[in-house]
Amino acid sequence: MSVVTIVGAGVIGLSWARLFGAAGWEVRISDPRPDLPEIAAQHLAGLPVTLYGDLAAAADGAHFVQEAGPERIEIKEEMFAVLAAHTRGDVALASSSSSLLPSAIAKGNPAADRIVIGHPFNPPELMPLVEVVPGPLTSAQAVDRAVEVYRALGRMPIRLKKEIPGFVGNRLQKVFNDQATYLVQQGVIDVADLDDLVRASLGLRWATVGPFQSGVLGGGPEGMRHLLTHVASQMTFEIGEPDPAGMDSVLDDVEAAYGTGESAYERLAGLRDRRTRAVLEPLGWQRPPAADAAQEGPETGTDSDQRV
Ligand SMILES: NC(=O)c1ccc[n+]([C@@H]2O[C@H](COP(=O)([O-])OP(=O)(O)OC[C@H]3O[C@@H](n4cnc5c(N)ncnc54)[C@H](O)[C@@H]3O)[C@@H](O)[C@H]2O)c1
Numbered sequence: 001m002s003v004v005t006i007v008g009a010g011v012i013g014l015s016w017a018r019l020f021g022a023a024g025w026e027v028r029i030s031d032p033r034p035d036l037p038e039i040a041a042q043h044l045a046g047l048p049v050t051l052y053g054d055l056a057a058a059a060d061g062a063h064f065v066q067e068a069g070p071e072r073i074e075i076k077e078e079m080f081a082v083l084a085a086h087t088r089g090d091v092a093l094a095s096s097s098s099s100l101l102p103s104a105i106a107k108g109n110p111a112a113d114r115i116v117i118g119h120p121f122n123p124p125e126l127m128p129l130v131e132v133v134p135g136p137l138t139s140a141q142a143v144d145r146a147v148e149v150y151r152a153l154g155r156m157p158i159r160l161k162k163e164i165p166g167f168v169g170n171r172l173q174k175v176f177n178d179q180a181t182y183l184v185q186q187g188v189i190d191v192a193d194l195d196d197l198v199r200a201s202l203g204l205r206w207a208t209v210g211p212f213q214s215g216v217l218g219g220g221p222e223g224m225r226h227l228l229t230h231v232a233s234q235m236t237f238e239i240g241e242p243d244p245a246g247m248d249s250v251l252d253d254v255e256a257a258y259g260t261g262e263s264a265y266e267r268l269a270g271l272r273d274r275r276t277r278a279v280l281e282p283l284g285w286q287r288p289p290a291a292d293a294a295q296e297g298p299e300t301g302t303d304s305d306q307r308v
Contacts, residue, residue, distance in 0.1 A: 001025065002024075002025050002063045003026045003027075003063050003064075004025045004026070004062060004063065004064045004065070005028045005058045005062040005065045006027060006028065006030070006066050006067075006068060007058075008030075008067065008068040009029050009040065012068040012120065012122060013068035015122070015125045016068055016120070016124050016125070017044055017049055018043075018044065018047065018125045019153055020153065021044070021047035022047070023152065023154070025048075027050070028050045028052055028058045028062065029044075029049055029050070029058070030057075030059075031053070031069075036053065055082045056086045059082065062087055062091060064149050065087060066096065067080070067093065067094065067095045067097075071097060071098060073105070077105065080105055080106065084111035089114075092142040093111060093115050093116070094146050096120060097119060098166075099166040099170050100117075100165075101135065101164075103136055103163060106135050112135070112138070114138075114139065115137075116132060116142045116146050118132055119167055119170075123269075125288060126273060126280070128155055128156040128280075128286070129156055130146075130150045130157045131157075131160060131168060131169055132147055132157045132160065134159075135163050136162075147159060154288075180198075181242035181250055182239070182240050182241060185242055185250060190253065191257045192257045207279065207283060215227055
């Protein structure tokens with residue numbers, strides 16, 4: 001049985017563990033958190049998972065590593081130094097980092113050729129995409145291996161041609177989220193209406209066609225060139241930027257709309273997961289691993305809820 005070492009038992013590490021475990025991998029999960037046994041019992045019940053407080057021991061003998069520790073460069077550097085020293089020379093070391101450059105994570109690391117970004121969207125067990133990002137020193141073999149592993153897990157790995165901070169997904173998301181914040185700060189729309197507006201338009205559209213494909217369709221038979229000259233040419237307004245000093249008040253609005261804490265999180269995650277599972281197959285994505293009801297939160301609210 002292939003062995004994966006997952007580094008970090010947070011939001012992303014636990015989801016990777018469920019995905020690898022459901023696909024038949026032997027999963028080792030390493031995290032110094034003292035409540036690791038309780039967390040695993042709650043979120044990984046029934047899966048072939050072994051728990052480790054010590055990263056070196058967890059890495060020894062692994063066939064693939066998926067790091068999902070804190071998003072701090074100095075911690076990633078430390079973790080990858082241990083991984084380099086305690087894995088075989090042909091083992092790819094993938095980081096889930098959302099935006100850190102692989103070259104920064106691999107700086108001074110003797111296994112720089114094996115370090116690659118495998119950035120999922122949350123939750124990795126349901127979202128098809130994994131961005132595979134090489135640094136300048138990453139070998140073609142490490143990239144190929146990461147792509148092969150993610151494909152075998154039923155994901156859609158997309159290989160970037162070169163590194164850039166934030167990669168592609170989070171650069172797009174940053175522009176979009178900045179504008180969403182700006183619109184709320186300007187008093188144009190409130191938080192929940194903005195979310196509904198997106199779900200009812202761009203979200204649904206982008207689940208079926210990408211932005212360039214959508215541009216082709218928006219122009220009719222004459223295609224995207226027509227759209228650009230006809231509609232987009234009039235969109236000459238300044239888009240503005242959010243005010244970082246006003247972020248607290250936006251966060252207050254978000255918390256008022258959706259709540260905080262364990263039960264709000266479980267309710268929202270459960271709703272998101274049920275909706276995502278429901279659309280994956282009709283949209284042509286691979287069926288996700290068997291759902292464990294315990295992971296999906298209580299059945300509060302129904303999928304017919306118009307607003308969460
Ligand atoms: N949360 C997201 O939406 C998301 C999406 C995609 C990628 N990511 C990336 O995934 C990674 C993990 O993010 P997260 O949201 O799961 O974070 P998290 O804070 O939920 O989990 C991080 C875990 O790492 C553990 N940890 C700390 N030091 C460690 C060490 N030395 N060895 C092993 N584990 C250690 C912590 O105890 C914690 O359980 C980050 O790099 C993040 O950028 C996050």
